[in-house]
Amino acid sequence: MIKLQNVCKSYYLGEEEVKAVCNATLEIKAKEYVSILGTSGSGKSTLMYLIGLLEQPTSGKIFLDDQDVSKLSDEELSHIRNRTVGFVFQSFNLINRFTVLENVLLPTHYLKGQLDFDPRKRAEDLLEKFGILERKHFFPNKISGGQQQRVAMVRALIMNPKIILADEPTGNLDSKTGSEILDLMEGLNKDFGVTVVLVTHEKAVARRTRRQIYIKDGLIVDKY
């Protein structure tokens, strides 16, 4: 489903070039449940953002369903992100002045063209599935971290994406809540058939996925 070919991404910190990801070649197949494991600063988040088309590679190619997406315009990339990719972040990244329901509906406002579902109904169905429907009119800062992460997952799912990218989704949660979120992630993959890519620095978390990709100093390595 997603292929990276010799992808590099470097930043400039002043004069100095920092290679966050170097020569990454990998493939993630549809309906896979994969983790990207690496220490802090290893380039794992950058790799995830490259996969999620939120970053453009400095060199190399990215294919999404065999289409080369590494040279697409902002407009086209945004549209693909909107339709195909769902993000879940460590710090939830909900907008606090919007209610749970409004946060969940946010991606539907950016669709070019007509929605093929009733957004409100879908949002409420998903919220119910995730056990937070009764919180739909709450503001994010009035609900618990575990609940916020569930809202973020519903937001990631609302457009019916093919792939969910989760960046340390359990990082801000206690181990019990974190484990529940991981159960839900697994459920997304199993029950919804969504490709899930989990980015983490915890081996225990990575072990729950079916395949692990190791990254060290920007390079994909066989062993960690």
Next chain:
Amino acid sequence: MQNGVIHLIKTAFSDFKRNKIRTFLTSLGIMIGVLSVVMLLALGLGLKNYLKQQFEDLGTNLLMVIPGSGFGGGGSLGQGFTSLAGSIRFDDRDYRSLKRLSTARYVVPGHIESMTLEAGGTTKTASVQGVSEDFDEVFNLEVISGEFFDSSDVASSAKVCVIAEDLSKDLFGDVESAIGKTVHAKSLRVRVVGVVKNMGDPEQDNSIMVPYTTTYLTLNPDKEFLAFYIGVSNEEMIKESIEEIEEVLLKRYEEDEFEVIEPSKFLDAFSQILNAVNAVLIAIGSISLIVGGIGIMNIMYATVTERTKEVGIRRAIGATEKNILIQFLVESTILSLLGGLAGLSIAGLIVILVSQFFPLEINILAVSLSLGIPCLIGITFGVFPAKKAANLTPIEAIRSK
């Protein structure tokens, strides 16, 4: 799409709600700007319409003949004449020749003098106008009590007068009790036979009109006239009439010794001056709009910085650069428009209250300007902050605190 517009407006208002004081203060700048511009527009328009009304009351087929060339300054009809020292004076001979004009329906001679009038113990400085019986016709004066003196009064130099409404109130308390009373003007004593309605010209409204022949007795022993008022038969003949008058008077005077004036021409001149003054005032008033716009820009930059993370989130879930740009532009425009609406409402209230005492008017142009300009300001001053937001790299935005 419609959903998107609603979302944009909702987003803007949810931010305003979170920062009520900031929103209020920011739009206050635009409010003050719009208020001052609308008030100035209203003042200009009101004055212009007031002037127009004044000249229309005079009648569009009125011509005036005065000595000298050009008006000697002074806004009202009379002052122009009295300040003309050292120039020629018209006399009865001119009157007789002008009366033969084929294009004129009325020819009225005018002698004007300012003096202290006394009636029943009350004194007032006012104008005495020596005119003929057609004066009320030429100036469309409405007689509200008694009647205007007639040709026999003129022929017999009758000691009668017609008094203007304002002056009758000053001297006698009210219009009704003026009739039959005597007014002393220096050594002349005249009886009030009629009262005419105010015309809006302060000098005319503070005057008495007596037969011009009556002024010969004491006030005007040299039998001179300061002006002729000529009622042209119809509007189309104005040009022709001016030529005819000039032809008649040129037999006796030099070209620069007299002038034929078309009062409706003054309206154009006044309007032009008024427009220029108004434009300058509005330009000055607009400075506050620009200052208000800078305030909006300032706050929008702060908003963008504050909401960098939100921009990152929106970019991640599919917002394009353009979506972000529009989001912040809509916000700055609504902010500005709120100020504009508030300014317009307050201006509207002031106009309604003040227009009873002073000519103020709001027209559709003022309304559309007061809403259109804030929109323009919101977009102009919002575009740089909005661009800054749109150009944020999604990753950096999302990672920001």
